[in-house]
Amino acid sequence: MKDLKTAILLFLAFTIICGGIYPAVVTGIAQVAFPAQANGSFITDESGTETGSRLIGQPFSASQYFWPRPSATTGFAYNPLASGGSNYGPTNPVYLKTVGDRVK
Known part of the structure; x- marks a missing residue:
């Protein structure tokens, strides 16, 4: 006990x-x-509404960084208002064209 x-x-x-x-x-x-x-690390617009975070969906351009999955958002890459992946496989022709266009 x-x-x-x-x-x-x-x-x-x-x-x-x-x-x-x-x-x-x-x-x-x-x-x-x-x-x-x-x-x-929230980002706010002019009215004070939180629209995203500085830590999520950052575009990387230097080779020393781990590059995330290519963004499939509309308007511009890594748009925090419409964040999401494409769900295309690595051999999908649309995915390969999109990634190829971004690398150029």
Whole structure:
């Protein structure tokens, strides 16, 4: 019975520490040190409406970066208002033409 009581107390203690105190401390530090990044680096328009994030769908041009899947959005590549993939396979002629046109 003594072992069961110890196990339950340790379970509760670690649940409170790891599930409550630690996340609260890390969130607090992030909010103070990096408020924009901690809140998602949102982009807002003139009216103050959040339209996307600076961290999602960035166009890459330098070879040192990992290039994401080609964007299939309308208007311009990596449009955060209409983000999505094309779902074309890597051998699809439309996909190959689109990627080939973007590489040029």
